[in-house]
Amino acid sequence: MLDRSLVEEVLRAALARGGSFAELFEEERTSFQVRLDDGRIEELTTGLDRGAGVRVARGTSYGYAFSNRLDRAALLEAAAAASAAARDGGPGTVVDLRAQEPAVFHRARRPASGVAASEKAAWVREMDEVARQAGAEVRQVVAVYADSLQRILLAASDGRWVEEERPRVRLLCQVTAARDGVIQVGFHGPAGLAGAEFVEAHPPAEVAREAARQALAMLDSRPAPAGELPVVLGPGTGGVLFHEACGHGLEADHVQKGISIYGGRVGERLASPLVSGVDDATVPNAWGSFSFDDEGAPARRTVLFAEGVLRGFLYDRLRAEEDGVPSTGNGRRQSYAHPPLPRMTNSYILPGTSRHDDVVADTPRGLYVRAIGGGQVNPATGDFVFGVSEGYLIEGGRITAAVRGANLVGRGTEILAAVDAVCDDFETREGICGKDGQGVPVGNGSPTLRIARMTVGGTGG
Amino acid sequence: MADRPDLLDLCRAAVAAARPGEALEAYAEESRRTEVEVRDAEVEGLTYAASRGLGVRVVAGGRLGYAWASDPGPEEVLEVVARARENAAVATPDEHNVLPGPSPVAPMPELFRAAQAGMPTERKVALALDLERATVGLDPKVRRVERAEVGDAVSRVAISSTTGILAAYERTDCWCAAVALAEEGEETQTGFSFRIGRELDELGWEEVGREAASRAARMLGAVKPPTARLPVILDPFAGSSFLGVLAGALSAESVLKGRSLFAGLVGERVASEPFVLVDDGRLLAGPAVAPFDDEGVPTSRTELVTGGVLRGFLHDTYTAHRAGTVSTGNARRAGYRSTPAVGATNLHLLPGPEPPERLLVRAEGGVLIQDVSGVHSGANPVSGEFSVGATGLRIGKGGELAEPLREMTVASTLPEILRAVVAVADDLRFFASVGIPTVLVGEMTLGGR
Numbered sequence: 067m068l069d070r071s072l073v074e075e076v077l078r079a080a081l082a083r084g085g086s087f088a089e090l091f092e093e094e095r096t097s098f099q100v101r102l103d104d105g106r107i108e109e110l111t112t113g114l115d116r117g118a119g120v121r122v123a124r125g126t127s128y129g130y131a132f133s134n135r136l137d138r139a140a141l142l143e144a145a146a147a148a149s150a151a152a153r154d155g156g157p158g159t160v161v162d163l164r165a166q167e168p169a170v171f172h173r174a175r176r177p178a179s180g181v182a183a184s185e186k187a188a189w190v191r192e193m194d195e196v197a198r199q200a201g202a203e204v205r206q207v208v209a210v211y212a213d214s215l216q217r218i219l220l221a222a223s224d225g226r227w228v229e230e231e232r233p234r235v236r237l238l239c240q241v242t243a244a245r246d247g248v249i250q251v252g253f254h255g256p257a258g259l260a261g262a263e264f265v266e267a268h269p270p271a272e273v274a275r276e277a278a279r280q281a282l283a284m285l286d287s288r289p290a291p292a293g294e295l296p297v298v299l300g301p302g303t304g305g306v307l308f309h310e311a312c313g314h315g316l317e318a319d320h321v322q323k324g325i326s327i328y329g330g331r332v333g334e335r336l337a338s339p340l341v342s343g344v345d346d347a348t349v350p351n352a353w354g355s356f357s358f359d360d361e362g363a364p365a366r367r368t369v370l371f372a373e374g375v376l377r378g379f380l381y382d383r384l385r386a387e388e389d390g391v392p393s394t395g396n397g398r399r400q401s402y403a404h405p406p407l408p409r410m411t412n413s414y415i416l417p418g419t420s421r422h423d424d425v426v427a428d429t430p431r432g433l434y435v436r437a438i439g440g441g442q443v444n445p446a447t448g449d450f451v452f453g454v455s456e457g458y459l460i461e462g463g464r465i466t467a468a469v470r471g472a473n474l475v476g477r478g479t480e481i482l483a484a485v486d487a488v489c490d491d492f493e494t495r496e497g498i499c500g501k502d503g504q505g506v507p508v509g510n511g512s513p514t515l516r517i518a519r520m521t522v523g524g525t526g527g
Numbered sequence: 528m529a530d531r532p533d534l535l536d537l538c539r540a541a542v543a544a545a546r547p548g549e550a551l552e553a554y555a556e557e558s559r560r561t562e563v564e565v566r567d568a569e570v571e572g573l574t575y576a577a578s579r580g581l582g583v584r585v586v587a588g589g590r591l592g593y594a595w596a597s598d599p600g601p602e603e604v605l606e607v608v609a610r611a612r613e614n615a616a617v618a619t620p621d622e623h624n625v626l627p628g629p630s631p632v633a634p635m636p637e638l639f640r641a642a643q644a645g646m647p648t649e650r651k652v653a654l655a656l657d658l659e660r661a662t663v664g665l666d667p668k669v670r671r672v673e674r675a676e677v678g679d680a681v682s683r684v685a686i687s688s689t690t691g692i693l694a695a696y697e698r699t700d701c702w703c704a705a706v707a708l709a710e711e712g713e714e715t716q717t718g719f720s721f722r723i724g725r726e727l728d729e730l731g732w733e734e735v736g737r738e739a740a741s742r743a744a745r746m747l748g749a750v751k752p753p754t755a756r757l758p759v760i761l762d763p764f765a766g767s768s769f770l771g772v773l774a775g776a777l778s779a780e781s782v783l784k785g786r787s788l789f790a791g792l793v794g795e796r797v798a799s800e801p802f803v804l805v806d807d808g809r810l811l812a813g814p815a816v817a818p819f820d821d822e823g824v825p826t827s828r829t830e831l832v833t834g835g836v837l838r839g840f841l842h843d844t845y846t847a848h849r850a851g852t853v854s855t856g857n858a859r860r861a862g863y864r865s866t867p868a869v870g871a872t873n874l875h876l877l878p879g880p881e882p883p884e885r886l887l888v889r890a891e892g893g894v895l896i897q898d899v900s901g902v903h904s905g906a907n908p909v910s911g912e913f914s915v916g917a918t919g920l921r922i923g924k925g926g927e928l929a930e931p932l933r934e935m936t937v938a939s940t941l942p943e944i945l946r947a948v949v950a951v952a953d954d955l956r957f958f959a960s961v962g963i964p965t966v967l968v969g970e971m972t973l974g975g976r
Binding site for chain 2: 323446
């Protein structure tokens with residue numbers, strides 16, 4: 067990583083034309099991926115990415131420049147380009163850079179770089195074999211193993227100097243099954259901030275079985291009903307909904323732009339008293355965790371809802387300064403090529419006390435959602451749409467026929483207010499969250515939840 | 528970047544490291560990108576980016592390996608080749624892993640505009656501020672933007688291979704986009720518009736601002752309508768989402784892997800007569816235009832659906848070899864970090880003779896759908912079934928736009944929509960790699976209250 071005296075020189079150059087602070091983010095990332103498709107290991111890819119970004123801020127406006135050359139000339143050029151947005155006169159000061167020790171540390175017990183490519187290839191072959199054995203109707207399998215090691219250095223004119231290594235591992239399996247012209251897809255993709263030991267905890271065979279189970283179960287599906295229904299969201303699925311439909315509206319940039327329905331409502335009871343939610347980057351080895359965020363702020367657990375009451379927002383450095391509060395450690399970026407934004411890390415609805423089977427038994431007619439396919443939300447209105455990738459009818463208090471083509475339509479605040487049961491069976495789902503063209507690893511989690519009423523779009527009338 | 532080796536030299540150095548019996552391809556790219564984001568008449572963010580990188584494919588004994596590095600030095604180029612070679616050793620052999628041979632490429636000098644490449648940053652800032660003013664200047668209900676941005680990129684691509692490819696070209700790309708906020712009482716609606724082109728001075732930012740504002744303002748007071756079966760018009764923003772799903776199904780890769788709803792349907796009727804679908808990587812008006820694709824094969828025009836009949840699929844060298852045909856020049860990469868795969872290049876629905884206003888008159892009493900959401904999660908690309916959320920406006924007497932509508936759901940299948948297209952308007956508009964005009968679809972069920 068870069069030398070301390072060069073970093074100081076770059077930060078001074080960045081503040082030469084003014085600005086309230088300057089920062090340098092250096093990154094080196096090695097990555098490896100094996101992809102199996104159509105029964106063949108069709109691709110193994112090794113990557114080496116490296117670069118540095120310089121940011122100069124003045125209030126909430128900033129200049130950002132990056133280069134994937136790390137020599138002095140290129141870094142000083144980036145500093146000059148980034149300072150173009152700040153022109154309020156005299157040069158700013160750079161405080162002595164001091165290294166900070168992490169309070170939480172996510173260790174890779176078995177670094178993925180030490181595992182042979184042939185062993186990783188064997189994991190994806192196993193996923194393919196297990197998925198194909200799950201049923202004669204399995205037509206196609208995509209299996210992926212991916213790991214990366216991201217080493218970062220963050221130095222800022224306020225004296226901050228942070229270094230971190232983030233190891234990441236992911237397994238993905240997508241299974242396509244077909245019968246009598248009906249084609250269904252199942253997916254499972256656990257991931258962690260960890261080394262190859264993650265694969266021991268999430269064996270490839272189990273990942274494949276889960277993806278195949280989904281695809282096969284949905285072959286028996288009939289078109290979903292449309293209308294307003296009670297919806298039971300199985301463990302983990304409510305976390306995806308919480309992230310999309312509520313979490314984005316709690317990111318401080320949305321709030322400050324006046325495009326969040328949560329703006330100015332801290333302290334109000336906006337969700338059912340059964341709902342408590344957090345964003346937590348300190349969860350050990352979780353996909354969305356870290357020791358420091360991408361601005362050098364320590365990882366934190368932030369309470370978003372406490373028994374239904376809105377408690378606060380997610381801040382990066384610039385938005386925290388604007389509101390005169392400390393950063394919550396949510397400044398994240400996809401890579402050195404991007405300026406940081408307020409982003410979620412691991413956003414969880416915390417477990418309650420109800421039992422899954424009791425909640426289903428207590429629902430005469432409704433929709434049971436076991437897997438959600440992702441969704442879209444308009445933060446200004448809170449309107450969202452989610453595709454249901456694995457859904458069932460609830461009839462007479464029992465989970466019955468599988469239904470396909472369902473989607474969930476509604477508003478974030480209305481859904482949280484309508485939660486009338488929270489169970490004790492917490493699970494997580496890992497994904498890549500996209501915002502302003504940047505993807506970052508996020509964890510979503512929840513127990514089983516019941517929404518008293520929700521609009522279900524379907525084709526079955 | 529003047530002191531760095533030329534991209535083609537970088538590629539040649541990698542190709543020179545190939546061993547006997549190996550096929551090796553080196554792909555390199557470099558770009559300079561500027562993006563200006565403004566809000567409340569001030570620059571909120573200014574991003575300047577300089578990047579370059581190299582990706583190497585090695586095929587040995589039918590096994591394919593890939594490796595890449597950002598801005599590699601001379602020794603790192605050899606390191607990248609070595610990694611790609613190691614990776615190939617672990618892959619499954621496949622006789623269809625072949626690299627294309629050279630073909631004559633007609634250059635496209637129009638893609639590079641010196642005026643754009645030399646535009647000072649101050650001018651881009653001024654244009655972004657103009658765009659914001661144009662967005663908030665017309666309608667009293669639209670006083671703020673969520674975002675107004677202007678950006679450009681100057682890039683160069685080079686490819687060289689042991690099979691005789693040696694090609695490079697330069698391009699300029701630019702874009703401007705605005706998200707307007709319309710406000711009334713407690714209600715906020717957003718409206719999006721954008722343009723993509725080669726030179727910022729040709730983009731027409733006034734029109735982008737006006738359109739973003741109008742798309743936001745006209746949604747104020749939106750209500751959830753009762754469920755009904757009505758004639759539907761898809762505006763280009765809504766239509767393009769579906770075209771994206773269609774693009775995946777028309778890839779020969781999806782077909783060969785049993786993931787396309789069009790598998791086995793070449794020569795069959797799949798759409799109504801007015802639905803004419805063409806992919807054209809040489810169309811200068813399209814954003815995805817290029818002289819050659821991302822493995823060096825010349826781009827071409829490919830008719831996919833004409834006279835309502837499916838004519839073929841999009842191919843790269845791998846799928847063409849496997850299917851016993853020739854590449855259509857549709858190998859695409861997300862950049863030097865990834866291997867090429869089949870992708871659309873200006874896949875578009877040919878415009879019809881009528882302006883969109885005529886279509887509105889024909890759909891009186893129906894609904895204009897302005898936006899759909901959840902297509903990427905709500906559509907099954909294999910079966911073509913989808914169920915998505917939609918917002919839009921009721922079409923009143925004489926084709927006038929009336930009451931705004933929200934929280935509608937549309938559930939159907941792609942094959943059903945293709946057959947139901949009644950007319951296509953003349954307002955073709957491109958969204959990254961796909962383009963579509965306003966389309967009149969027959970009756971559809973719109974779910975609501």
